[in-house]
Amino acid sequence: MSLDATQETASRTPADAKGADRAPARERLRPVPFRGGGFVHTRHRLIAPLLFVLLLILWEIGSQTGFISNIALPAPSEAAAALGDLFETGMIWKHLSASLYRLVIGWSLGSLLGIAVGLAIALFSLVRAGVAPFVSALFPIPKIALLPLFIIWFGIGEGSKVATILFGAFFPTVIATYGGVDNVDRNLIRMGQSFGLSWLSIVRKIIIPGALPAILSGFRISASIAIILLVAAEMIGAEYGIGAYILMAGALFATDQLIAGVALLSVLGLTVAWLIGRAERLLLRWRG
Amino acid sequence: MELILDHVSHSYGDVTVLDDISLSVGSREIVCIVGPSGCGKSTLLRILGGLEKPDGGAALIAGDPPSDSLNPLTYVFQDFALLPWRTVEGNVSLVLEDHGIDRARKREIIADVLARTKLTEFAHAWPRQLSGGMKQRVAIARALSVNPAAMLMDEPLSALDSQTRDLLMDDLVDLWGQVGFSACYITHNLAEAVRLGHRIVMLSRRPGRIREIVEIDIPLAERANHPEETAAIQRRLWEAMRDEARAADRELSNVA
Structure with missing residues (x-):
């Protein structure tokens, strides 16, 4: 190796190099044109809030001047007033707690079952052969279409709503989990085997942590689906809940309340995304 | 043997x-x-x-x-095969955990093999922070820890x-x-x-x-x-x- 290095330097004598440098120096000098710009993401933290505020202001101005008809779209100030009413009467907590209860229970149970079934599919080829086709067949069915059935099976009360959300969260989690396990580096599993790790240790310490990034991205999708289904389920036979509130507002053509309810959903979605982002940062610290 | x-x-x-x-x-x-x-x-x-x-x-x-060999035939792989979600110490610990070694003894073994491979100061680093050479040192430390x-x-x-x-x-x-x-x-x-x-x-x-x-x-x-x-x-x-x-x-x- 050291032999190679000396040969390489010896073959290119200093005199050669200098002669090559000098020749073009007599001509006009200009910088090499830079072509490497763009295609790089820079973070602009303020742009989104500014744009949002600007949009609200324009909307408000449009409503005030009559450019936007009040029937077509209420002014943001009216929606804000409707939201304020909700807080004042304390109804917000009734609606929110009812919705959160359904969302948390439905999504958690659906995710837990989804991870369990996803792991079983990934680890046992018999389960994969038997269950995976069913998952593929049932995933694309809109769960809301099954709501009448769920009402018969689980009752008109909380049961059917939780079940809708549960099934909605279940399928994407199954698919994310077994896809994640399939993508775990085989060499790591082989390493575990070569050190005589038990089957359970390999699953617990190599396979599950390896699949965790995929499972967490699956959570992002399943949580959004859960919120969509929450509203849909609450539109049938619910007294309280954000979905029920929106449905009621729609029936009364109280568009200010409708916008207030939609804003609440948006905040709910953002909060869930933020929580999952936190979980990712905590659990996937090793990715840096 | x-x-x-x-x-x-x-x-x-x-x-x-x-x-x-x-x-x-x-x-x-x-x-x-x-x-x-x-x-x-x-x-x-x-x-x-x-x-x-x-x-x-x-x-x-x-x-x-030898009776104190935890894993008689132990591999060192070309691609290191370190778990990215475990620190240097954790990667060595992984192969000791299934053997029911008490905590003090485990820590002793880990300290010993990390010292032998000149990794003591990197015990808490993540694999992604290490150069290829250091990663392979970790893999060698891991292999040595089970006394192959x-x-x-x-x-x-x-x-x-x-x-x-x-x-x-x-x-x-x-x-x-x-x-x-x-x-x-x-x-x-x-x-x-x-x-x-x-x-x-x-x-x-x-x-x-x-x-x-x-x-x-x-x-x-x-x-x-x-x-x-x-x-x-x-x-x-x-x-x-x-x-x-x-x-x-x-x-x-x-x-x-």
Whole structure:
């Protein structure tokens, strides 16, 4: 190796190099044109809030001047007033707690079952052969279409709503989990085997942590689906809940309340995304 | 303890990769296996450590491994195979956790192997923060922690740049001086084989057969002081291998 290095330097004598440098120096000098710009993401933290505020202001101005008809779209100030009413009467907590209860229970149970079934599919080829086709067949069915059935099976009360959300969260989690396990580096599993790790240790310490990034991205999708289904389920036979509130507002053509309810959903979605982002940062610290 | 391959043959589908290979790795002995690419070196190592079953012949263990050996046959992989979600310390700890060692003893072992591989100050680093050379040191520390009777090293230095490779070779020689491990060391790099092997087994192109076995008498620690002798052996090996390597290079790959 050291032999190679000396040969390489010896073959290119200093005199050669200098002669090559000098020749073009007599001509006009200009910088090499830079072509490497763009295609790089820079973070602009303020742009989104500014744009949002600007949009609200324009909307408000449009409503005030009559450019936007009040029937077509209420002014943001009216929606804000409707939201304020909700807080004042304390109804917000009734609606929110009812919705959160359904969302948390439905999504958690659906995710837990989804991870369990996803792991079983990934680890046992018999389960994969038997269950995976069913998952593929049932995933694309809109769960809301099954709501009448769920009402018969689980009752008109909380049961059917939780079940809708549960099934909605279940399928994407199954698919994310077994896809994640399939993508775990085989060499790591082989390493575990070569050190005589038990089957359970390999699953617990190599396979599950390896699949965790995929499972967490699956959570992002399943949580959004859960919120969509929450509203849909609450539109049938619910007294309280954000979905029920929106449905009621729609029936009364109280568009200010409708916008207030939609804003609440948006905040709910953002909060869930933020929580999952936190979980990712905590659990996937090793990715840096 | 001695590790023996007894007339081992193996094929993948129609392609025979190993044909009637017999060799042994004695205790405190490093046997280097060299050969052109695709000659079945890695398959041979997988068979030797029980990760793959040969079609013919057998991999055998003669004698008992030392009683304090937690994992007698221990691999060191080319791609390091570190868990990215565990720190350096955690990666070593992983292979001790299934053996019911009490916490104090475990910590002692980890501290010892990290010190031997000069990693003490990196105990809490994540693998992604380490250079290739450091990663392979962690893998070697992990292998040492289970006190192996034989290390099965699959091109352990091939993913590293040549400077790091030189440094790690020196470290391995030092380590062998301290621990006296026995090893079956697969490589395609003849310089490594000549530097680290007590015995060099040269395989032919596919199907892999033993072409030649070269013993080197110069003690490992002194090889750096005998550049002419080692260079001569290396050159002779290369002469013998060159044509096969060229032919192997032009072969279509049928084996995954």
